[in-house]
Amino acid sequence: xxxxxxxxxxxxxxxxxxxxxxxxxxxxxxxxxxxxxxxxxxxxxxxxxxxxxxxxxxxxxxxxxxxxxxxxxxxxxxxxxxxxxxxxxxxxxxxxxxxxxxxxxxxxxxxxxx
Numbered sequence: 587x588x589x590x591x592x593x594x595x596x597x598x599x600x601x602x603x604x605x606x607x608x609x610x611x612x613x614x615x616x617x618x619x620x621x622x623x624x625x626x627x628x629x630x631x632x633x634x635x636x637x638x639x640x641x642x643x644x645x646x647x648x649x650x651x652x653x654x655x656x657x658x659x660x661x662x663x664x665x666x667x668x669x670x671x672x673x674x675x676x677x678x679x680x681x682x683x684x685x686x687x688x689x690x691x692x693x694x695x696x697x698x699x700x
């Protein structure tokens with residue numbers, strides 16, 4: 587699977603998702619924005635990651651992510667996830683190039699909120 591470039595930094599993370607609180611968007615086809623890698627980290631249970639060639643394309647890959655493991659979704663990659671166990675918990679960490687506008691904007695938002 588794809589690796590996150592070494593000059594990319596974690597600028598944002600989701601809450602921990604379970605079958606009870608998962609936003610529906612994650613269960614349906616969606617993509618990561620330009621310049622952003624998503625690192626899916628399974629904390630408990632198992633999750634299946636589906637990657638697609640394009641928005642209306644065939645499934646390109648299926649990866650089972652077990653507790654303690656991760657998978658990477660590259661920028662603008664169409665994908666979705668599926669819970670494989672009722673106790674599954676996962677989080678997505680987002681990475682962008684260290685000096686990018688995405689990171690600067692997010693740091694500004696953090697400063698305002700604090």
